[in-house]
Amino acid sequence: MSENVNTNATQSAPVAKKKLGVKARVQKFGSALSNMVMPNIGAFIAWGLITAIFMAGGWWPNAGLAKMIQPMVHYLLPLLIAFTGGTLFAGHRGGVVGAIATMGVIVGSSIPMFIGAMIMGPLGGWCIKKWDDAISDKIKSGFEMLVNNFSAGIIGMLLAILGYFAIGPLVAGASAAMAAGVDWIIKMKLLPLANVFIEPAKILFLNNAINQGILTPLGIQAASSAGKSILFLLEPDPGPGLGVLLAFALFGKGTAKASAPSAIIIHFLGGIHEIYFPYVLMKPALFLAVIAGGVTGTATFSLLNVGLRSTPSPGSIISLLLMSPKSVSNYIGLIIGVTLATLASFIVAAIVLKRDKSTDSDDLAAAQGKMSDMKSGNTEAGSATDAEPADVIASYKDVDHIIFACDAGMGSSAMGASLLRDKVKKAGISMSVTNTAISNLKDEPGLLVITQNELADRAAQKAPHALRLAVDNFLSSPKYDQVVVNLKARDQVSETAPASAAPQATADAPDELPANLDLSVVDEIVFVHHDGHLGTATMATSLMKDRVKKANKHVSVKNLGIDELADNNSLLVVSSAEAAKNLKTRYTQVQVLITDDLLSSPKYDKMVSELK
Template sequence: MEAASKTDAKKEKTSIKTKVQRLGSKLSGMVMPNIGAFIAWGLITALFMDSGWLPNAQLAKMITPMVTYLLPLLIAFTGGSMVDDHRGGVVGAIATMGVIVGTNIPMFIGAMIMGPLGGWCIKKFDAWAQPRTKQGFEMLVNNFSAGILGMLLAIIGFFGIGPVVSGLSAALAVGVDWIIKRNLIPLANIFIEPAKILFLNNAINQGILTPLGIQASASAGKSILFLLEPDPGPGLGVLLAFMFFGKGSAKSSASGAAIIHFFGGIHEIYFPYVLMKPALFLSVIAGGVSGTFMFNLLGAGLKASPSPGSIISILLMTPKGLGNYVAVLSGVAVATAVSFLVSMVILKRDKSEDTDLEASQAKMANMKGSAKGTSSDASAASNEDARAILSTANEVNHIIFACDAGMGSSAMGASILRDKVKKAGLDLSVTNTAINNLKDEPGLLVVTQDELASRALQKTPTAVHVAVENFLNSPKYDEIVTGLKTKEVSGTVDSAPKSDDKAKKETTEESNIQDIDVSKIKVIDFIHHDQNVGSATMGRSLFKDNMKKSGVTGIKVQHLSVGEVDDEEDVLVIASRDTAKRIKLSFKNVQVLVVDNLMDAPEYDKLIAELK
């Protein structure tokens, strides 16, 4: 009984942790894609306000509208689009105008509520309305439903949610001010430093500290809250200790990691070093607390949140004045020194064998997967050989690394593969971006982490997709280069244009109704992507009408994106040839019917006849 209760308690604890991590991922996912706008606002404030580097009353007029309207609306649009693509983003932004106008403070928390709420509401409405909408009225219903629902949510936000969020924000601001005045703010790092390594850093920084910091900065000109999480001192101290007192691969790689961490601002790179020696959590906590104590003592603060957490970004966001720079640099130096000293003691007293850095990196990847609501070893994509994936694709001319924010580890992964591609003599561009910014285009290879693979597939269904466990160290990169080299050698044969007769024959073979087990079909999905949403909608509507006229009932007909498909034997997917390739690579159980024209394919009459 006691063992069972411990197991139940552990499951409950894990469940709570997972829920917190998922919430944090969603909060950061709304802010991180827009971090450039936050930096722009911070730079405009630092340069053109009365006490800025280049005071300019005309240009300073941008400061208040940006923080009042632009930044919250960007957050709301991103949050809504995370739920229901562009349509959800539009409704979320409309809804957020209600809480903005109904309050007199920057409404970031309100935007984080109303944006996803607007996306969720329009998604639920569409699910109800689409099967009931008559053919030819789809555009009318879509446009007016978004406008009416957005208006209603804006009114609700103005009278209901806005005042509540305003009161909550004011209470939090008073609480933070109380803590700062009593010099208790350094204690926050007891929680912040471990949370960073457990991948709650974005939730804490973008979800809590940044909104409160912007409110404080808008009135006081700077805020210490912007320094709590981005401070590179604790991580730098750990890496310096490994440089002098570490062992094996950890020692040899620490110097390069320190440069990337401190100047590049990619803090993820020091997480595996701490995970190798869990006692080093004490180091980063001690460094964080001491650094924040120095920030608080000297009155340090930044104009806006620095991103990434590089010393360069931090200095760019530091207000004008020698005293401000001394305060910021002193806090970073103290955090580094304390973290280094504690780490030195821990590493020198450690008599154990050298811990494998790669094993620690794999552990970090699994933890990051958990933070996003999945586990990296749960993804079937991670077991696929990249060469096999590339062998099924057409020509690849652009490689994109995609992650939540489009910076950090994805930038490092892109740099690593770019170097390999260059050495292999391949003429390909390798870039990185936020996953929400992906665009479906021909010749695209998307590289993502396992936990983001389904989201990337939904955004770019016709692209080639390769999933990796860890951007910083993956054997898939060599497989990609080998696969691309193989295609380059055989490209003259494989990529030769097909004659019209051959293409038609291939389509007919792929679309053979006899290969489909119609007795199992309960759901028919018309698959769309950015280029054929309208044709999928019309195709579904026409097909459904023809089924009704033929007396076929009991089968659900809908139009979806690739990422929304259920992988079941009773699902028949109808898609264009390019999209069907992605379906066959991504799903094992669904049946697939390939057509040239989603709106009017000759296969439809045969299929309906078989369904009778």
């Protein structure tokens, strides 16, 4: 009956910030890097397409249009990164100062200054924020615009000078050293070993930090001179994940086997790699499968001299092909590399699954939760693991919008928001459901924030007063149904309270009770549940207890399993039409009330009024 929600959402007292662990700190740093790149991925793709199409040797060479290539990679892309980094600290004003500061490192270097932009952008935002905090209450009235504009210009100028003389040369030297190191690793045929670390790190939600924060800047630096880079393929290669999903589709069990085919489409064509992470986490031996796939794919790309023009985002096979240079050998090598990566991952995963003799529940959602708890090693402070149904409903009373927060605010969180938005809409609930990067999360009133378990600690820091829900997988969590049930139950409580207090006012409900019901002998009402989770039957039980209590009726209300019922006519079972068929095959004496809506049936008021 666990839902792992924070029930302290309505407290007004200050909440102590929880100290982040080492893994969370690494994720936070990686997110800071990727959050400067991810919002600007469209610009990177535009540069990659212009390069692939119009450069000499491209699909349709055009010397005039090709003139955009160098200015974009040297000026536009670093300045976009710097502006985004500055806004993370001080909004648009911080972005402007960060961009000014970055011009110093750009003009002071002959290489694309992406790493320099990742330093100077946030530095500019931080400096102007500290300045504003220090003097904002000391500015004379009427001089605000003058001081603000000149302070931004002066600070930006000083930082640009600092970047030109100090930061730029240091970053250029460090970039040259890193590039030389990467070149040495490639020449020594050691690059495939990087996937021994990359593949597990991806599944621990460091994929954006690795790709956008490290590999993309180094890859663009290499591609600007060589025309392509293998670094763009190390993390986005869909082969390792595809192999695992294919193995589950053929040799998996239960829900995991049934859901694998649709996950393949989302992963391979949609490029949302997070979809396969829970499949690996439910059987840790499958880490060997993705490592084998990653190493095989990178070794093949290296052997066949395969690379991409720019970073593919999302990491789908379609994006990989679009970012490939116009070269038959590169296309063939790319397809061979992805295929061999898939095959290697599939073989190892198939062996693991075939050797698995466990007789435990094969429910994917349960396995996801178990493995995620083992992976994170903790639960969120203030979670309602043993909360009563009424308490859980009450915790939702102020919720008026829902935000999905993930590492980069794109991809899986966008799909999770779309899934829940559809469920909320179908339930007839008017509720905003959006997504964002966790670094942009704000502690807003009326907020329900949904994150992956791995990001629960950071969500607690960013939004300590919000209602928080941690899920194992944005793309297939059973908790979405529970959220909808809780919201619907919350609304129903407020709507039915007056009616419950005066049942005679709704005695003429349109749905009449069956004539064969004898409510005068009923001393117990039961809602039958079908699993151990907090669900509709549990919510309905809580609501019915309130109805019976307010009507001053002496009848107990319970939530029991279908095998726990006593077969006598003093028991009234409330169920759906489908569940009623099963009941009638097991019991002959119990009375059954069939309803389409366990939470808010129009039959309830009349039923309660006729109880003894």
